[in-house]
Amino acid sequence: MTSSTATTTQALDGASIDGSLYGDVTDFAKHTHWLNGTVLAYTTYGVALFAVFMLVGWWIARRKDPSVMAAALAVPFAVVIAYLVNSGIKSVFTEPRPCRALPHDFLIEKCPPIDDYAFPSNHTTVAAAAAAALFLINWRLGAVASLAALLMAASRVYVGAHYPHDVLAALVVGTVVALAVTWAARRFATPLVVRMRGGALAPLLTATA
Template identity: 80%
Template sequence: MTTTTLAGHALDGAGIDGSLYGDVTDFARHTHWLNGTVSAFTSYGIALFAVFMLVGWWIARRQGHAVMTAALAAPVAAVLAYLVNDGIKSVFIEPRPCRALPHDFLIEKCPPVNDYAFPSNHTTVAAAVAAALFLVDRRLSALAAVFTLLMAASRVYVGAHYPHDVLAALVVGGVVGFAATWTARRFAVPLVVRLSGGVLRPLLTAPV
């Protein structure tokens, strides 16, 4: 299939909310003092979610095997959400806004042509972690959710995604993250119980 044919079947993101995208990037154009901070967060902030999962694991050591199972499932849920999201990208093949609207203000470098926009991978992974942690510790999940929203907003601010890209990603990540973690907590607890009785006990349970 040629590039032209692919473009003919691609999702027209600019036609959905291109004007709203332009409003956000215009805001970015007039807030140069914020550009560096948001750019750094959108590029490296995903590492915070690894920290959140580590904190979730630490908390789970004192909360029993079911909670520990959910904590261990969180990174698996994040990877699964990424894979599902990547599959959706390959179906909709939405060109990045930097290609459809090349004159709009852009902070993040325009990615390759085959790096599609819908939905946002960064936001999907962040949402999956926040949803998974809901079954570990709700306060930690709420904190992760706040940073997930900031990640979603940052992806539009730097010009990498349309607003609908990040909204869809919040749904994909949230649904897959929660479903995968709930399934693990429902069926994988016996495995964690067995592992807790062996050499992995110090990692899976806290000393009484």
């Protein structure tokens, strides 16, 4: 058996897990053409919204104690680490995209290259990581970001890019990694923020400099 055959044999068979549910969602998309463009725009560019949420989190943290600012500064790192962890999981499970396993289902987003695997969803992981981390800064901001993350997860299935289990797993990965990273930042980086608030970076780290 060749290595490529072995990889295919060992790959996660997403269609057998919830392929029928995926088909129900894409059938819904097929009959809601009026919504297709809006969802495609959000699933393509919506990740930028989470960068805005991070900036808002930083702005709020300027008026909070140093541990909150430490958490705010850690959010981008939490997102990047969650993305890297998620990419590692993808390389282990090598689940083919549903557009390849179920080529006759309705598809809005272009089918990615064959080595761009489905499980878990990178878009959803990034969104979930940002939302989870922001909860440790401001719960209202975290709630808004969480709603946006859930919409991102739903959009990935709607456009045909992922199975439902891909986005569910991504929500878990992003949340767990982000909470761990942000909690560590609050615990270990707070003294550094205290020192920086007394230096040249004070205007960026406090609203009362």
